[in-house]
Amino acid sequence: MKYFLYVIGGHYGDEAKGKITDILAPHFDVVVRGAGGANAGHTIISGDKKIALHLLPAGVLHKETLGILGAEMMIDTSALENELEEAKKWNPSPKIMISGKANVVMDWHKAFDGAGEKTGQKIGTTKRGIGPAAETKYSRRWAVTMSDVLSKDLDKKIHRIVSELRLRLVEQHDAFSKFRSMKVSEIIDADENSELGKVLKKYADEQTASLKKIEKLFGSLIVEDVGEVVSQEKYKRILGEGAQGTMLDPTFGNLPYTTSTPTTTQGLSRGMQLEPKSKEVVGVFKAYETRVGEGPFPTEIPGRLGEELQKKGGEFGATTGRGRRCGWFNLHEAQFAVRVNGLTWMAITKLDVLDELDEIKVGIKSKGDSVEYKTFKGWKTNTTKCRDFDSLPKEAKEYLLWLEKQLVPLAIVSVGPERKETIFTDSFKKHLSEAGIKL
Ligand code: IMP
Numbered sequence: 001m002k003y004f005l006y007v008i009g010g011h012y013g014d015e016a017k018g019k020i021t022d023i024l025a026p027h028f029d030v031v032v033r034g035a036g037g038a039n040a041g042h043t044i045i046s047g048d049k050k051i052a053l054h055l056l057p058a059g060v061l062h063k064e065t066l067g068i069l070g071a072e073m074m075i076d077t078s079a080l081e082n083e084l085e086e087a088k089k090w091n092p093s094p095k096i097m098i099s100g101k102a103n104v105v106m107d108w109h110k111a112f113d114g115a116g117e118k119t120g121q122k123i124g125t126t127k128r129g130i131g132p133a134a135e136t137k138y139s140r141r142w143a144v145t146m147s148d149v150l151s152k153d154l155d156k157k158i159h160r161i162v163s164e165l166r167l168r169l170v171e172q173h174d175a176f177s178k179f180r181s182m183k184v185s186e187i188i189d190a191d192e193n194s195e196l197g198k199v200l201k202k203y204a205d206e207q208t209a210s211l212k213k214i215e216k217l218f219g220s221l222i223v224e225d226v227g228e229v230v231s232q233e234k235y236k237r238i239l240g241e242g243a244q245g246t247m248l249d250p251t252f253g254n255l256p257y258t259t260s261t262p263t264t265t266q267g268l269s270r271g272m273q274l275e276p277k278s279k280e281v282v283g284v285f286k287a288y289e290t291r292v293g294e295g296p297f298p299t300e301i302p303g304r305l306g307e308e309l310q311k312k313g314g315e316f317g318a319t320t321g322r323g324r325r326c327g328w329f330n331l332h333e334a335q336f337a338v339r340v341n342g343l344t345w346m347a348i349t350k351l352d353v354l355d356e357l358d359e360i361k362v363g364i365k366s367k368g369d370s371v372e373y374k375t376f377k378g379w380k381t382n383t384t385k386c387r388d389f390d391s392l393p394k395e396a397k398e399y400l401l402w403l404e405k406q407l408v409p410l411a412i413v414s415v416g417p418e419r420k421e422t423i424f425t426d427s428f429k430k431h432l433s434e435a436g437i438k439l
Contacts, residue, residue, distance in 0.1 A: 001236075002235070002236055002237070002238065002276070003236065003237045003238070003280075003435040003436070004238045004240065004276040004278070004279035004280070005024070005028075005237075005238070005239050005240070005279065005280045005281075005282065005435075006239075006240035006242065006265055006268055006279055006280070006281040006282065006341075007020050007021050007024070007239065007240065007241055007242060007282050007284060007347075008242035008245075008246065008263075008264060008265055008268070008281055008282070008283050008284065008337075008341050008343070009242050009243075009244055009245030009246060009248075009263060009283075009284055010245060010246055010283040010284055010285040010333075010334055010337040010341075010343070010346070011245045011246065011247055011285055011286065011289050011290075011291075011330070011333060011334070011337070012244075012245045012247045012248055012289070012290065012291040012292070012297075013040070013243075013244035013245040013248055013259075013263070013292070014041075014245070014286075014290055014292065014315075014317070014318075014324060015245060015284040015285055015286050015347075015349055016284065016286070016349040016350060016414060016417075017042065017241065017242060017284045018042025018043065018044055018053060018058050019042075019044065019045075019349070019414060019417065019419070019422070020282065020284055020347055020349070020412060020414070021042075021057070021058040021059065021239060021241045022042075022044045022058040022061065022419065023419055023422060023439075024239055024437075025057075025058050025059035025061070025062050025065050025239060026062040026064070026065065027237065027432075027437045027438075027439070028059065028065060028237045028238060028239040029064075029065065029066065029234070029235040029236055029237050029238065030059070030065065030066045030067075030068060030229075030230055030235050030237075030238045030239070031057040031058065031059025031060070031065055031066070031067050031068070031238075031239045031240075031241055032057065032067075032068040032070050032226070032230065032238065032239070032240050032241065032268070032271065032272045033055070033056070033057035033067070033068065033069055033070055033073065033241045033243065033271070034070040034071075034072050034073070034240060034241070034242065034243070034262075034267055034268035034269070034270065034271025034272055035070065035072035035073055035242075035243050035261040035262050035263065035267040035268065035270075035271045036072075036073060036074070036130075036243025036244055036259070036261050036263070037054075037055065037073060037074035037075060037076060037105060037128055037129075037130045037133070037243075037261070038054040038055055038075075038076040038079040038105070038126075038128045038130075038319070039054075039125070039126040039128045039130045039244075039259060039319060040054055040055075040243045040244060040319065041053070041054050041317060041318025041319035042054075042058060042318065043318045043417075044058060044061065045417045045418055045419075046418070046419055047418075049090070051086055051087065051089075051090060052318045052319075053083060053087070054079060054083060054318075054319060055069060055073070055075060055076070055079060055080050055083055056069070056080070056083055056084070056087055056094075056096070057069070057241045058241060059239065059241075060087055060091065060094040060095070060096060061087060061090045061091050061094075062091065063091055063093075064095075065095065066095045066096075066097065066229075066235070067094060067095065067096050067097075068096075068097045068098075068099070068226050068229070068230070068272070069096070069097070069098045069099060069102060070099050070102065070226060070268075070270075070271025070272055070273070071099040071101035071102055071226065071270060071271050071272075071273050072102070072261050072262060072267050072268075072270050072271035073099070073102040073103070073261070073271060074102070074103050074104075074105050074129070074130050074133040074134065074137075074260075074261060075098070075102050075103065075104055075105060075146065076104075076105040076110075076128060076129065077104060077105075077149075077210075077211070077214040077218070078210070079128075080218070081214075081217060084096075096221050097221055097222075097223050097226055097229060098146050098218060098221050098222050098223070099146065099222075099223065099224075099225075099226045099271070099273065100145060100146050100147030100150070100222050100223060100224040100225075101145060101146070101147070101224070101225075101273070102145065102146045103133050103134075103136075103137050103143055103144065103145055103146075104133075104144040104145065104146060104148070104149065104211070104214075105128065105129040105130065105133045106129070106133070106144055106207060107207060107210075108132070108162075108165060108168075108169060108173060108207075109129030109130075109132040109133045109136070110127065110128065110129035110132075111169075111172055111173040111174070112129070112132035112135075112168065112172050112173075113125055113127045113128065113129045113130070113131055113132050114127050115171075115172035115173075116131065116132070116172075121256055122294055123256050123257055123293060123294055123295075124257075124292070124293025124294040124295070124322075125293065126293075126317075126319050126320050127320075128319070130259060130260050130261065131259075131260045133260070134250075134260035134261060135260075141161075141164065142161045142164065142165060144157070144158070144161070144211075146218075146222050147222065147224060148211075149211050149214055149215050149218075149219065149222065150215060150219055150222060154208060154211060154212070154215075155208050158204050158207050158208045158211065159201070159204040159208070161204075162200055162203055162204035162207065163200060163204070166187055166188075166190070166196070166200055167184065167187055167188070169200070169203075170182070170187055170196070175199070175203060176196075176199065176203075179195075179196050179199070182196070225273055226272065226273050227272060227273030227274035228273075230272055230273075230274050231274060236436075237435065237436070237437070238272075238276075240265075240268045240269075240272060240279075241268075242263060242264070242265075242267075242268055243261070243263060244259050244261075244263040245263055245337075246263055246264055246283075246333075246336065246337040246340060246341060247291075247333055247336075247337075248263050249262055249263040249264050249267070249340075250262065252264065252336075252340055253295075254295055254296055257293065257294055257295025257296065258295075264340055264341050265279075265281055265340075265341045265342060280344045280345065280431070281341055281342055281343050281344050281345070282343070282344075282345040282346065282347050282411050282412070283334070283337050283338065283341060283343035283345070283346045283347070283407075283408070284346070284347045284349060285329065285334055285337075285346060285347070285348055285349070286313075286329070286348070286349050286350045286353075287329065287348050287349065287350055287351045287353065287354050287360075287399075288309060288313075288326060288327065288328055288329055288350070288353065288354065288360075289326070289327045289328060289329055289330055289333075290313070290315050290324040290325060290326050290327070291324065291325045291327070292317050292320070292322055292324045292325070293322075297325055297327055298327075298330060298363060298366050298369075298371050299327040299328040299329070299330045299361075299363035299371055300325055300326070300327040301326055301327050301328060306325070306326045306327070307326075309326040309353060310323055310324060310325075310326050312353050312356075313326070313350055313353040314417075327363075328360075328361040328362060328363050328373065329361075329362045329363065329403070330362075330363040330371075331362050331363060331364050331403075331406055331407075332363065332364070332365065332366060334346075334403075334406075334407055335406065335407065338407055338408055343407070343408050344408060344409075345408055345409055345410070345411035345412075345428060345431075346403070346404070346407050346408050346409070346410055346411060347410075347411055347412035347413070347414065348400060348403065348410065348412070348413050348414070349412075349413075349414035350414060351383055351392075351396060351400075351413055351414065351415050352382070352383045352384045352415045352416055352421075354378065354379075355378075355379065355380070355381065355382055355383055355384075356378070356380065357378040357380075358377075358378045358380070359375050359376065359377060359378050360375070360376045360377075360378055360399060361373040361374065361375050361376070362374050362376070362402075362403070376395065376398065376399045376402070377395045377398075378395060379392075379393035379394070379395035379396045381393040381396075383396060383415045384415050384416045384421055385415075386415055386423060387420075387423060388423055389410075389413065389423055389425050389426070392413070392423070400413065409425075409427055409428070410425050410427075410428075411424070411425055411427075411428035411431075412424055412425070412428065413425075424439055
């Protein structure tokens, strides 16, 4: 019997999923990152070592674990190259596979993302080209997949795409700015001997060359169907790592303030190119809530308290360094996350960030713009040394047990950034041991 465990963000991303998957990964044969791209960021801390992973699943830091980059991913290959170098400092020979169905984030996607944020409605994207890469995927004609990198027709394909994207390149890419005074019809009609034609060709040549370099580096890691690999008999325990959070999903979140790849269990299964016949799903939530970028945030805490939480929680993006907006736990959103992801467990992270507060609130009901809150008494005690549920202060236990009652059973409580600052509940430990996992 195979055992599948998914770890999914319950709110707006940055719930510290990376820490949870990093702890669990050595007990799994495979860790699959299903979706997302270099817009995501996991910071993993061990002793005085720190690493920020954007594309690689946390599992690759462990020698025996196979890390898979899944089919719903948007892969920035130069970011992957750098990250792999960093990861090798922790694990000199990481085991990695990349789905041939994953899309490549090209230079033009990043240019379009930056321009879109300036000229269009501001979403507050990470400018990593994810939205435009999804656009070219779903418009079909201009997608570049990891499999294309292996194709003998790569050169032809890149030249065709660059030629077809010429209007947008002239409008939105700095390398083409000198052609902006041309008429649209002139841009369309420019042949390969025209100045624009020559610049387009040079750009396409450069893009092809950089993909050829990627073929040398990663070609042997690309597998068309990673689902076939995961279903092999020898892989018994599979950990799925979600990217971003449920409320940033392009279908379930509030457009346009979402990311562009799926963030829920469905997206993870699609990325894995396989739907497990049964699975357990841990939804990860912070003990409070944060959101980066623009968009509605009903339980946002304005003013000083919000800033204090941001400082105490180190709420600055691992990818962009932007300050994260801070708010109270939104129960309604968490219940939604339980439903759309089929959560079976929950992890509450960064509990220690609330240690000094007099009171803690949870948004329980929204009426238009106003939110009704339930207030809990603060515990005013340092929780970072707690290593089991019973040793937590009474008020913290009350808070967690109430959340558990409204949502799903509590599996994990995180009380600090380090691996050791983590509490596994007895019921989750029992569950894992039934799956043959001893923490
Ligand atoms: P994009 O994914 O770069 O297009 O950004 C779209 C929205 O998703 C912005 O609000 C980003 O701040 C947000 N976002 C993207 N990735 C993450 C993440 O890993 N954590 C939190 N927010 C993210």
